[in-house]
Amino acid sequence: MSDIIHLLSDSIANQIAAGEVIQRPASVVKELVENAVDAGADTIQVVIKDAGRTLIQVIDNGKGMSETDARMAFERHATSKINTAHDLFALQSLGFRGEALASIAAVAQVELKTRRKEDETGTLIQIAGSQLEKQETIAGNPGSSFSVKNLFFNIPARRKFLKSNETELKNILTEFERVALVYPQVAFSLSHNDTEILSLPASGLKQRIINVMGKKIAQSLLPVNIRTSFIHISGFIGAPDSSKKRGAMQYFFVNGRYMRHAYFHRAVQLAFEPFIPAGDQPNYFIYMEVEPDSIDVNIHPTKTEIKFENEQMLFQVISSAVKEAIAVPALEFDREGAIDMPVYTERTTPAEPPKVQMRPDYNPFRENRSYERPKLDWEQLYDKHTPHHYENRGSGESEIQHETGSLYSVRNDVETTSPCSFLQFRGRYLITSLKSGLTLIDQRRAHIRILFDDYMRRMNQKQGVSQKLIFPEIITFTSKEATVLPCILDDLAFIGFDMADLGGNSWSINGVPAGLENVEPVETLQEMVDKALETGCEIKEEVMESLALALAQKAAIPYGKNLSDEEAQSLIAKLFSSPSPNYTPDGKGIVSILPEEELSKRFK
Numbered sequence: 065m066s067d068i069i070h071l072l073s074d075s076i077a078n079q080i081a082a083g084e085v086i087q088r089p090a091s092v093v094k095e096l097v098e099n100a101v102d103a104g105a106d107t108i109q110v111v112i113k114d115a116g117r118t119l120i121q122v123i124d125n126g127k128g129m130s131e132t133d134a135r136m137a138f139e140r141h142a143t144s145k146i147n148t149a150h151d152l153f154a155l156q157s158l159g160f161r162g163e164a165l166a167s168i169a170a171v172a173q174v175e176l177k178t179r180r181k182e183d184e185t186g187t188l189i190q191i192a193g194s195q196l197e198k199q200e201t202i203a204g205n206p207g208s209s210f211s212v213k214n215l216f217f218n219i220p221a222r223r224k225f226l227k228s229n230e231t232e233l234k235n236i237l238t239e240f241e242r243v244a245l246v247y248p249q250v251a252f253s254l255s256h257n258d259t260e261i262l263s264l265p266a267s268g269l270k271q272r273i274i275n276v277m278g279k280k281i282a283q284s285l286l287p288v289n290i291r292t293s294f295i296h297i298s299g300f301i302g303a304p305d306s307s308k309k310r311g312a313m314q315y316f317f318v319n320g321r322y323m324r325h326a327y328f329h330r331a332v333q334l335a336f337e338p339f340i341p342a343g344d345q346p347n348y349f350i351y352m353e354v355e356p357d358s359i360d361v362n363i364h365p366t367k368t369e370i371k372f373e374n375e376q377m378l379f380q381v382i383s384s385a386v387k388e389a390i391a392v393p394a395l396e397f398d399r400e401g402a403i404d405m406p407v408y409t410e411r412t413t414p415a416e417p418p419k420v421q422m423r424p425d426y427n428p429f430r431e432n433r434s435y436e437r438p439k440l441d442w443e444q445l446y447d448k449h450t451p452h453h454y455e456n457r458g459s460g461e462s463e464i465q466h467e468t469g470s471l472y473s474v475r476n477d478v479e480t481t482s483p484c485s486f487l488q489f490r491g492r493y494l495i496t497s498l499k500s501g502l503t504l505i506d507q508r509r510a511h512i513r514i515l516f517d518d519y520m521r522r523m524n525q526k527q528g529v530s531q532k533l534i535f536p537e538i539i540t541f542t543s544k545e546a547t548v549l550p551c552i553l554d555d556l557a558f559i560g561f562d563m564a565d566l567g568g569n570s571w572s573i574n575g576v577p578a579g580l581e582n583v584e585p586v587e588t589l590q591e592m593v594d595k596a597l598e599t600g601c602e603i604k605e606e607v608m609e610s611l612a613l614a615l616a617q618k619a620a621i622p623y624g625k626n627l628s629d630e631e632a633q634s635l636i637a638k639l640f641s642s643p644s645p646n647y648t649p650d651g652k653g654i655v656s657i658l659p660e661e662e663l664s665k666r667f668k
Contacts, residue, residue: 086167088226089116089215090235095164096210097243100124101250105207106266110240112256115232116215117223125207128180134187135199138174140166170194171222172215178208193218230601234547237261241276241544242322245315245349248272254543261543273300273349277313278542281306281347288350290385295354295378297385301332302347304339304390311594312345318352318359323370331379335386350382486632491624494632501659507627508620509654510639515616516649517642519559519577523608528560530575537573538566539586545569545593551601552593555611561589580619588618613649 086092093110100108103126113119129137140163168174169191179186186204190197216223226232233256240262244252248269254262264275274282284306290297302313314332316323328350336346360371372378486496494505522528541549546569556563560577573585580588595614599606621627627635639645639654646655 086171086215088235089120089232090239092116092120092168092172092212092215093122093236094239094243095168096120096122096212097240099164100126100208101243101247103127103208105250107251108253110252110254112233112236112254114257115229116236117226117229117232118213120212120215121210123207123209125205128183128186128207129178130180130183131187131199131201134176134178134189135196137176138165138169138189138191138196166194168212171217171219173213173217175211175213176208177202177204179204179206181206228551228601230547230551234544234597234600237544237547242315244276245272246317246320246322246351261546269351270300276542278540280540281313284347286389288348288385288389290381290388292381294358294374295352295381297350297352297382299349299351301350301386301389304336304346307336307340307344307346308594309344310591310598313347313349314345315349316352317350318354318370319356321370325370327375327379328382331382332386335383335390339390348386350386352378486636488627488632491626494627494636496636498657501657501661501663504656504658505636505639506654507625507632507635508623509648509652510635510645511620512613512616512648513642513645513654514635514638515619516612519612519615520608522560523555523558523612526558528558529578530560530562531578531580532562532575533573533585537585538570539573539589540568540570541593543569545597548593548596548601552596552607552611555608556589556592559611559615577615577619580615583619588615591618609649616649 086095089112093112093116097108097110100122103124105124105126107125109121109123111119111121111123165174170193173192174190176189177186185201187199188202189199216226227235237254240252240254244250244262244264248267248271251266252262252264253260262276264272267275270285270287273285281302284303285300286303288297288299288301299317314329316325316328332346332348332350340346354372358373486494488494488507492507494507494510496503496505553563560575560580561573562575564572564574566572573589576583576585576588592611592614595610596607599610601607647653
């Protein structure tokens with residue numbers, strides 16, 4: 065029997081390795097931008113076409129490479145960062161494993177132009193599918209320029225499963241921002257299809273955060289700074305009033321590298337817990353510096369998961385640092401429009417004490433004859449404030465009255481045989497009767513279901529009704545938020561939003577859906593875009609449902625609102641005409657029935 069185990073060819077092995085490292089165009093951007101940072105560049109340009117399918121180009125002014133290094137860089141496990149196994153535990157750079165360029169070249173057509181400052185000429189290398197096609201000497205600027213064309217051209221199955229351009233561009237922006245937030249001293253730019261999306265000049269850390277995330281976060285940033293013998297924590301957190309239900313900006317960095325860490329996120333969440341509403345998420349940009357040998361960054365192919373030595377101790381330090389930042393917000397003297405503090409100068413003349421004028425003839429107990437106390441009609445006042453009560457018609461029994469603030473606030477005379485009779489409990493539940501027992505309805509959830517059905521109908525029928533605003537509102541999106549706008553603009557218009565593009569990711573809101581005149585349009589639209597970011601743009605039905613649900617939740621009546629008889633009856637009628645009256649679109653119960661048998665058991 066012949067042997068069946070054999071070595072894979074280099075091309076197949078490279079494609080398998082590429083599957084771990086290069087998952088989508090964003091992976092290429094991450095690896096190339098990190099390499100540019102490691103090369104000491106202070107200016108990095110990223111050019112994207114068709115969300116990375118056609119072209120990903122990264123140009124830097126770093127140290128460049130020699131002719132030999134340029135060719136060796138595309139070999140598997142070729143690196144300048146590691147010489148011995150011990151070096152794995154003293155890493156100071158972003159890239160170190162040496163498989164990024166080899167993996168990219170295995171699944172794309174790559175062109176490299178590079179020159180060192182001390183060399184008169186540079187090197188051009190062209191590789192496609194791991195095969196060297198050209199290598200020659202060229203003239204060029206110092207630094208490196210990588211062009212990655214036709215990603216996954218030789219793996220059609222992988223290329224076919226790429227997401228929509230909006231989703232892939234969002235992922236590219238995510239990776240780009242993670243690097244840009246760590247290196248504010250480096251100037252970055254990103255353009256897509258010949259349109260500049262981000263231009264980030266070299267700046268301080270706070271200004272870099274503002275440039276990436278938008279000016280609206282500027283006033284809410286609180287500095288974090290604490291140093292111990294084993295960790296230095298710095299950065300910024302968002303003030304508690306800037307917390308969000310969704311779309312919060314949450315970033316951890318360790319030794320200049322972005323990471324995800326659920327345990328440390330819990331430390332931040334616990335520190336914020338007393339200051340933010342339940343379910344809200346805080347914003348934070350936390351930078352940690354530790355000894356390289358106390359962490360392991362090589363436990364995940366994308367190096368976004370990192371293992372720490374003393375995680376429990378770090379948990380306490382992070383929580384304490386955040387609590388201190390919340391409790392003692394620093395004064396921002398560099399903020400534009402800050403108050404000028406007066407300078408103390410020594411007085412040459414003594415200050416005069418304040419003088420008080422007195423009226424010796426004033427007697428507060430002396431009756432003022434010119435004043436007449438108004439006469440109150442107590443019977444009229446009592447009638448005006450008589451609390452709601454049950455009225456037992458025709459039974460001769462005494463009326464059951466409840467003081468204001470009691471458990472029940474009755475909105476109608478209850479007759480158990482009337483199909484429209486109901487009572488309202490604490491502005492939250494409507495209780496009505498059925499032949500089989502009592503029905504309890506959560507009025508806010510019922511309204512969400514009604515509004516959701518209406519918005520879905522508008523989008524499906526393309527019949528949005530818009531109410532013009534007297535004064536248009538302006539909303540500015542971040543670059544990442546702007547990536548989802550093309551896939552939701554039509555649906556927003558069908559719902560009733562009238563918007564105009566002002567350029568620079570700013571939009572004018574000229575009209576809102578009819579019935580939402582009392583809802584803040586900027587806040588509402590922001591929540592809908594955040595919801596679309598979470599959902600993505602892959603399945604049209606999911607996008608529509610996401611928008612309709614976000615708007616319905618924003619526009620629905622709040623808990624604690626007392627409904628008039630007509631409002632409550634209309635709500636109940638519309639709910640039970642819905643095809644799904646029992647649950648909200650996100651699966652929460654609306655209706656609960658208390659059977660008559662259960663009532664009978666309670667009174668035995």
